[in-house]
Amino acid sequence: MPEYDEQGPVDDELARQVAAALRQKADAAPKAARLASTARSRVHRRRQTVLVGGAAVVVALAIGGVWQLASPSFDTMTSGSADSGSAQPESKADQPTPPRDAKKSGTVCEPFHAIASATSITDIPVAIGLDLNTPVTGLTVCRYRMIEPNVRLSTALLGSAVLGPEQAQEVVDAIKPLPERNPDLPVFKCSPAQAKPKQAIVLRFDTATGLREVWVGYDGCSSPGFYTGKKTYGLYAAPLKLIAIGKARPDRGTFLGPLPGW
Incomplete structure (x- = not known):
């Protein structure tokens, strides 16, 4: 096959x-x-x-x-704010003008105060007056214009300043040894209308028991001085200079011209 x-x-x-x-x-x-x-x-x-x-x-x-x-x-x-020196400080115009070492007082100056309508600066109520042996922790200085009856104003406050605890105590210590009257100041004879001051100062002290005041007279014809309600201390330049700060400084006063050391 x-x-x-x-x-x-x-x-x-x-x-x-x-x-x-x-x-x-x-x-x-x-x-x-x-x-x-x-x-x-x-x-x-x-x-x-x-x-x-x-x-x-x-x-x-x-x-x-x-x-x-x-x-x-x-x-x-x-940390940046604390460590950097480039942080811009507040404008001086926006800051209050506290003196020296001041820790601010807790008090404020009211637009109107009893002293503004008082008949005399010696009329400070005893209950609110400061015993100068009381320790103080702050001070607000309030300068007021005296208001005539039936006169309407938006405020009686002319100026203020805040002092810290050390300064407040310094003011008290400067007033405490003063005599009742300054013999170097003149004595004026004038009518009741002239006797009333045009302005006065209230010292508002912070204490452990609350707010206490001292009224300061330097104008008019009545006896000038520092008034606590229980005691009168004569007007002297040394304590007055301690509280005459910024707008709290008196711009007029019958007894300021002849006051030695002012």
């Missing part, structure tokens, strides 16, 4: 095996492609998640950095 015919069955079997293998690979190819596509999709999604998360972190850091620049923390502001 011819050689071709003898080998035919073998070749056919081999051909069938090759065809089957090719079909198997062909059938498996779509599945593999689908698996590869799914894997690539998952990797792509993971990359997107990582990129979005990274972008969020970058944005958060960027926003945080801007916030730090725009709004420094309290500690940064505090």
Whole structure:
């Protein structure tokens, strides 16, 4: 028989095996492609998640950095203000004019005070007068104009000043040894209308038991001095200079001209 015919069955079997293998690979190819596509999709999604998360972190850091620049923390502001010498002080025009070492007194000068309408500066009520042996912790000096009956004003206050505890005690210590009258001052004879001063000063002292006052007379024709309600102390320049600060300083007064040392 011819050689071709003898080998035919073998070749056919081999051909069938090759065809089957090719079909198997062909059938498996779509599945593999689908698996590869799914894997690539998952990797792509993971990359997107990582990129979005990274972008969020970058944005958060960027926003945080801007916030730090725009709004420094309290500690940064505090330490910067305390340590830096470049902080601008308040304008002197906006600041009160407390004297020397003053710790501010808790009292204030009222627009109107009983002294403004009093018949005489000696009429200070005993209950509010200061015993000069009482320790004081602050002083507010209030200068008032005296108001005539039926006269309407928006305020009787002419000026004020605040003194600290040491200064307040210094004023008390300067008044305490004074005699009842200053013999170096003249004695005027005048009518009751002339006797009433045009202005006077109230010393408002802070004490452990509350507010206590001393009234100061330096104008008019009546006896000038410091009045506590229980005792009178003559007018002398030394204690008057301690309280004559800024707008609290008298701008007129019958007894200021002849007052020695003023």
